Amino acid sequence: MSCQGKDLWPELVGVRGEEAAATIERENPTVSADIILDGKIVLGLFLCTRVYVWVNTSGICVKVPMIG
Template sequence: MSDDCRGKESWPELVGARGVDAAATIERENPYVSAVIVLEGTIVTHEFSCTRVRVWVDTNGTVVEIPRIG
């Protein structure tokens, strides 16, 4: 993580939750970030951003990785 990021940085408790619910929780708990739902296996850029949390989901829409700032 970066020292410049504000608010909560990771949400391990959301693994196994529905992605849409996880995204809403993340944005409620840290108003400085936007949660983006991403299907596992999707190719994404690797630049770090303090204002983004990727919520990796499977084909059922279930969170499969710990959502974290980045």
């Protein structure tokens, strides 16, 4: 499936989750960035309008955010 706009943000690993989410939504206004605690179970449904920002308990992005 091909989604609109930028779909991958490897440069945000190590950044605070709130800052990462704001950057993602600014760089691709077609998506909503959701901050999720790493290890939490989420639905496996692929959506072109969603990016999960996986953070650790300190609120730091620990996985590459991508559309899905």
